[in-house]
Amino acid sequence: MKQKKPENGSVVDITPSLHLQKFGNTYYYFGTTFKGNYFQALQFCNLHGMSLLSVESEEEIGGTDRRFWTSGTIFPDDTHWVWLTTGKPITYTNWLPKQPDNTGRNEKCLELRYGSNLMWNDAPWNTANLVICEIDVTKENSNILTGVTNCNLTVINIPSE
Numbered sequence: 671m672k673q674k675k676p677e678n679g680s681v682v683d684i685t686p687s688l689h690l691q692k693f694g695n696t697y698y699y700f701g702t703t704f705k706g707n708y709f710q711a712l713q714f715c716n717l718h719g720m721s722l723l724s725v726e727s728e729e730e731i732g733g734t735d736r737r738f739w740t741s742g743t744i745f746p747d748d749t750h751w752v753w754l755t756t757g758k759p760i761t762y763t764n765w766l767p768k769q770p771d772n773t774g775r776n777e778k779c780l781e782l783r784y785g786s787n788l789m790w791n792d793a794p795w796n797t798a799n800l801v802i803c804e805i806d807v808t809k810e811n812s813n814i815l816t817g818v819t820n821c822n823l824t825v826i827n828i829p830s831e
């Protein structure tokens with residue numbers, strides 16, 4: 671993938687290289703190639719003028735056992751789960767049964783498991799996961815982000831490996 675350095679955090683730069691999908695007033699990028707740890711996932715989305723996913727309602731996100739980083743983490747105070755990219759506490763939750771379990775007292779970051787209907791698990795920050803980035807539609811970028819396909823996020827087709 672050709673990556674251009676974003677200028678002034680402009681969303682213009684993300685359209686040629688990333689395939690975005692629109693759902694409601696938000697565009698999503700479902701990564702299928704880049705894998706990185708939690709912080710590399712944050713960096714990847716920021717580099718492309720987007721934010722690592724925060725799931726603030728049930729409607730927002732809908733399987734192979736693919737795993738995607740979100741911005742959810744318990745790192746800040748090791749007690750409360752927050753969406754790091756929005757700074758808001760996690761209120762809506764969709765944890766898998768018996769999660770979060772903080773295995774090895776080492777699981778501080780929130781991943782979605784594609785093979786489990788995108789339900790949630792706490793995982794170690796240094797796990798290599800795929801990423802989901804998002805960007806809200808605003809007056810400023812609505813005319814720039816053209817050619818984005820509308821989709822229903824419950825039927826995401828991810829190519830098999």
Ligand SMILES: [Ca+2]
Pocket residue numbers: 769770771772773777791792793
């Ligand atoms: Ca866990």
